[in-house]
Amino acid sequence: xxxxxxxxxxxxxxxxxxxxxxxxxxxxxxxxxxxxxxxxxxxxxxxxxxxxxxxxxxxxxxxxxxxxxxxxxxxxxxxxxxxxxxxxxxxxxxxxxxxxxxx
Numbered sequence: 001x002x003x004x005x006x007x008x009x010x011x012x013x014x015x016x017x018x019x020x021x022x023x024x025x026x027x028x029x030x031x032x033x034x035x036x037x038x039x040x041x042x043x044x045x046x047x048x049x050x051x052x053x054x055x056x057x058x059x060x061x062x063x064x065x066x067x068x069x070x071x072x073x074x075x076x077x078x079x080x081x082x083x084x085x086x087x088x089x090x091x092x093x094x095x096x097x098x099x100x101x102x103x
Contacts, residue, residue: 019048031060043077052083
């Protein structure tokens with residue numbers, strides 16, 4: 001897989017002038033590939049990761065989001081998520097990590 005290209009499922013992050021956007025699914029089946037592909041992208045200068053294109057997700061989406069937050073801390077950057085699907089917000093509450101997703 002070439003750095004920054006979508007996972008085999010066609011799902012993944014893409015860099016835009018306004019930050020990153022996500023399109024596709026983010027489930028156990030593709031989370032590892034999606035995260036690995038994201039490593040090929042520089043973190044967005046705006047810090048914004050827009051999840052409006054997230055068609056289907058499970059708890060692995062939350063794991064990827066938290067991994068991106070950790071990466072940002074390591075790189076001295078900031079990542080904030082926009083358009084977080086309600087199901088992911090609920091999972092974050094259940095796991096007690098909703099404050100990590102706050103902007």
